[in-house]
Amino acid sequence: MIDAAVRALSQILSPPMRSILWRSIGMALALVAVLAIGLQRLMSWLATEGAGWAEATLGPTSHTPLDVLSWIISIAAGLGVVFGGILLMPAITSLVASLFVDEVADHVEREHYPAERPGVALPMGLALREGTKTAALTILVYLIALPFVFLAGAGFLVFFIATAWLLGREYFELAAMRFRPPYEAKAMRRDNASTIFAAGLIIAAFVSIPIVNFATPLFGMAFMVHMHKRLSGSRPELIERRTSVPYV
Incomplete structure (x- = not known):
C-alpha cells in the first residue's frame, strides 16, 4: 500500500500529468470561488435584508440585539468563506476527479502496467454521477458532524x-469500473472494505494538507488504480522487469 502511494505521488508530478494537474487545479479553484461567493452572498443577506425583516417582525426593541447579531454574521461571512472552502475540499475534489478519472488512469496503466489489458473509459454520465453522489454524501456527513466540532x-x-x-470508496470504484461492471466493482470494494478504508486514510491525509490538496483527484485516482491492480493480482514490478528484458 505504501509502495502504491509512493508510485502515485511520484507520477502526479511527471510531465504527462502536469496538464491534467493544472486543469484539475483550475476546476477546483472555480468550484471554491462559486462556493465562496454563494456563502458570502448568503451571509450578507442575513446581515442586511434578513436583519431588517427580523426587526420589522420583532419590533423596534430588537434593534440593538439584531445590530450585534448582524456584526457577528458579517465577521462569520469572511471566516465562513475560508473555513467552508477548506471543509468542503473533499467534496470539491470528488467532483473534479470524476472529470479526469480516465486520463489519470490511462497514464498510470501505460507506465506501470504496459503488458496488461488497458481499462475501458467510463461514460461521462456514470463518472459524474458517482462524483456528485460522493460530494453530496460528503456534505451531508459533514453537516451531521459539524455540531461535534466543539466537543x-x-x-x-x-x-x-x-x-x-467516502474518498476511498469513490476512487476505488472508479478505478475498478474501468475493468468490470459497476455492480462487480462495488462488490469488490465491499469484499476488500478494510484494505480500501486503510488506503482511504492516506487519501484523507493528503486532502487535509492545504494547497497540496488541489492535487487530490490525481493522487487519489492514481493510488487506487495501483490498489485495484494489486487486489486483482497484478504485480507491477514483475511486469516492468518482464517488459524490460530485450527480445533475443
Whole structure:
C-alpha cells in the first residue's frame, strides 16, 4: 500500500500529468470561488435584508440585539468563506476527479502496467454521477458532524474518518469500473472494505494538507488504480522487469 502511494505521488508530478494537474487545479479553484461567493452572498443577506425583516417582525426593541447579531454574521461571512472552502475540499475534489478519472488512469496503466489489458473509459454520465453522489454524501456527513466540532475536536475526527471512507470508496470504484461492471466493482470494494478504508486514510491525509490538496483527484485516482491492480493480482514490478528484458 505504501509502495502504491509512493508510485502515485511520484507520477502526479511527471510531465504527462502536469496538464491534467493544472486543469484539475483550475476546476477546483472555480468550484471554491462559486462556493465562496454563494456563502458570502448568503451571509450578507442575513446581515442586511434578513436583519431588517427580523426587526420589522420583532419590533423596534430588537434593534440593538439584531445590530450585534448582524456584526457577528458579517465577521462569520469572511471566516465562513475560508473555513467552508477548506471543509468542503473533499467534496470539491470528488467532483473534479470524476472529470479526469480516465486520463489519470490511462497514464498510470501505460507506465506501470504496459503488458496488461488497458481499462475501458467510463461514460461521462456514470463518472459524474458517482462524483456528485460522493460530494453530496460528503456534505451531508459533514453537516451531521459539524455540531461535534466543539466537543473536544470530536467533529474533526469524524470528518477525517468520513473522508477516508467516502474518498476511498469513490476512487476505488472508479478505478475498478474501468475493468468490470459497476455492480462487480462495488462488490469488490465491499469484499476488500478494510484494505480500501486503510488506503482511504492516506487519501484523507493528503486532502487535509492545504494547497497540496488541489492535487487530490490525481493522487487519489492514481493510488487506487495501483490498489485495484494489486487486489486483482497484478504485480507491477514483475511486469516492468518482464517488459524490460530485450527480445533475443
